[in-house]
Amino acid sequence: MAANVIDGKALAAKCKARVAQEVRSFSRRPGLAVIIVGDNPASRTYVNSKRKDCEECGIYSEEYALPAEAGQDALMEVIRTLNAREDIDGILCQLPLPEGYDEEAVLLAIDPDKDVDGFHPVNVGRLSTGQPCFVPCTPAGVMEMLRECGIDPKGKECVVVGRSNIVGKPMAMLLLAAHGTVTICHSRTRDLGEVCRRADILVAAVGKRDLITADMVKEGAVVIDVAMNRNDAGKLCGDVDYGPVSEKVSYITPVPGGVGPMTRAMLMVNTLEAARRHGKA
Numbered sequence: 001m002a003a004n005v006i007d008g009k010a011l012a013a014k015c016k017a018r019v020a021q022e023v024r025s026f027s028r029r030p031g032l033a034v035i036i037v038g039d040n041p042a043s044r045t046y047v048n049s050k051r052k053d054c055e056e057c058g059i060y061s062e063e064y065a066l067p068a069e070a071g072q073d074a075l076m077e078v079i080r081t082l083n084a085r086e087d088i089d090g091i092l093c094q095l096p097l098p099e100g101y102d103e104e105a106v107l108l109a110i111d112p113d114k115d116v117d118g119f120h121p122v123n124v125g126r127l128s129t130g131q132p133c134f135v136p137c138t139p140a141g142v143m144e145m146l147r148e149c150g151i152d153p154k155g156k157e158c159v160v161v162g163r164s165n166i167v168g169k170p171m172a173m174l175l176l177a178a179h180g181t182v183t184i185c186h187s188r189t190r191d192l193g194e195v196c197r198r199a200d201i202l203v204a205a206v207g208k209r210d211l212i213t214a215d216m217v218k219e220g221a222v223v224i225d226v227a228m229n230r231n232d233a234g235k236l237c238g239d240v241d242y243g244p245v246s247e248k249v250s251y252i253t254p255v256p257g258g259v260g261p262m263t264r265a266m267l268m269v270n271t272l273e274a275a276r277r278h279g280k281a
């Protein structure tokens with residue numbers, strides 16, 4: 001039986017409409033500052049879409065484009081200024097930074113209460129101890145998708161493939177907080193297929209196309225494909241061998257049109273939350 005395809009685009013539109021509605025009731029517009037360093041084309045595309053999302057949601061946005069040679073000190077100065085600004089609720093520095101920059105120091109410099117990416121160690125710690133925090137947008141988007149589809153991780157076997165700080169680890173934390181029984185896989189996992197076959201909910205966040213094949217998924221499982229790879233024709237694709245896997249599972253996210261749009265929408269949700277915390281409601 002063919003799977004239910006989770007329409008990330010439609011869910012993201014719904015999410016953004018909710019944000020826009022709430023923003024209209026605020027006494028002052030929430031503000032998001034996006035910093036981009038260098039001229040990485042993918043980063044430029046992401047930053048442009050963030051601006052569009054802000055416009056759609058009624059969020060004020062500012063962009064700081066620094067040349068690659070601007071240097072760490074100049075970048076830190078921009079962050080210090082933004083930390084102090086009352087009209088800016090969220091600050092995001094587009095990663096990766098060009099060579100020569102200390103990403104960790106940059107993430108640490110952002111005020112944790114403006115860290116709408118949820119990458120600051122304070123927010124990472126809050127997430128792992130179950131305190132209110134900014135949750136990284138991609139795993140937050142996955143949880144929102146599950147919620148919208150009525151899929152409750154409680155008591156379920158959840159397998160996350162990938163252990164990055166921005167996707168895999170926070171994804172596992174969120175599933176655990178939702179009472180899933182969570183296993184994290186990575187490049188040294190001995191028998192990936194065997195572990196994946198146990199999953200009621202399988203999240204693939206690796207970056208290797210066709211890594212997850214039909215023989216690696218359980219009949220009726222929920223499969224969430226976070227990855228964004230390119231196939232030989234240059235088209236976007238995920239980690240999951242979509243056609244055969246979708247014949248076997250109950251729910252699946254497409255690439256494109258799955259987790260990607262939800263990630264963007266969750267940045268708007270986080271910015272709204274930041275504004276709420278800063279007393280703009």
Ligand code: NAP
Binds near residue numbers: 188205227264
């Ligand atoms: P990353 O930092 O490169 O992490 C990849 C993870 O996959 C690592 O933990 C790595 O293990 C693991 N891995 C590599 N080969 C493996 C294998 N053969 N079997 C099992 N695990 C393996 O990547 P990321 O930043 O988390 O991103 C993952 C993917 O999601 C990428 O395709 C990225 O483009 C995509 N992404 C999408 C969105 C979105 O909005 N849709 C957002 C962020 C990222 P080790 O730790 O052992 O090296």
